[in-house]
Amino acid sequence: MRLERYLQRLDAATARLEALILGGGVLLLAGVSIANTLARNLRGTTIPGTVEVTEILLIWITFGGLAYAVRHARHIAMSAVYDQLRGRARKALLVTVSLGTAALLLYLGGYAVLYVLDVRAGGRVTTALGIPVWIAYTIVPLGLLLGAVQYALTAWRNLTRTAIYRAYNERERYEEPGP
Numbered sequence: 284m285r286l287e288r289y290l291q292r293l294d295a296a297t298a299r300l301e302a303l304i305l306g307g308g309v310l311l312l313a314g315v316s317i318a319n320t321l322a323r324n325l326r327g328t329t330i331p332g333t334v335e336v337t338e339i340l341l342i343w344i345t346f347g348g349l350a351y352a353v354r355h356a357r358h359i360a361m362s363a364v365y366d367q368l369r370g371r372a373r374k375a376l377l378v379t380v381s382l383g384t385a386a387l388l389l390y391l392g393g394y395a396v397l398y399v400l401d402v403r404a405g406g407r408v409t410t411a412l413g414i415p416v417w418i419a420y421t422i423v424p425l426g427l428l429l430g431a432v433q434y435a436l437t438a439w440r441n442l443t444r445t446a447i448y449r450a451y452n453e454r455e456r457y458e459e460p461g462p
Contacts, residue, residue: 287443294436294451297350297429304347304422312340332412339409339419346426353433356449377449378441385434392427399424 319333352358365376403417436451447455 290436290439290451293432294354297432298354301347301351301354301429304343305351308340308344308347312337312344315340332409335409335411335414339414342419343422346422347429349426350429350433353430353437354450354452356453374441374447377447378438381434381438381441385431385438388427388431388434392424392431395420395424395427 315330315333315336319330323329365373365380368376399417399420402420403415407416408414409416409419433451437448440448440451449455
C-alpha cells in the first residue's frame, strides 16, 4: 500500500504540473493574442515578438498536453483490435500497449534531451526577442517524460486491479452501440 500512496502522489504532482503548463500556456497565449489584436486595431501596428511567443506557447501547450491527454484517456487510440477483445485479452493488450508506449516516450525523451542540449550549446536565439531557443524546447523532453509516467501508471493500475483502466484514474466505460 505504501507504493500505491507514492504512485497517487506522483500522479497528483504530475497533474498539478500539467495544469500549470496548460493553464498558464493557454492564458498567456490568449493574453498575447488579445493584446496584439488590440494593438493592431487601435494603433495600426503589432507588438514585436508576438509570433515568437505564440510559437513557443504552442510548443509548450502541445507537449504539456501530451500527459494530460494520457491522464484522461483522450489520446489517439487505434482500437480496431482492442474493441474486438474482452476480458484478460483486452487487458493484456492494454498493458502491452501502455508499457510499449511508455518505453517509446522515454526513448524519444532521451533523444529530445540530447537535442535540447545541442541547441543550447549552439547558442541559438529567437530573432525578435532573443529568447534562447533551448528554453522553448525544454518542454519536449519533459512532456515526453510525463506522458511516459502516465502510460506506466496506467499499466501498473491494470496489473494490480481486476477492472480495466484506460488511464491511471480512468476506469474503462465501454458502451455497446445502440440498435
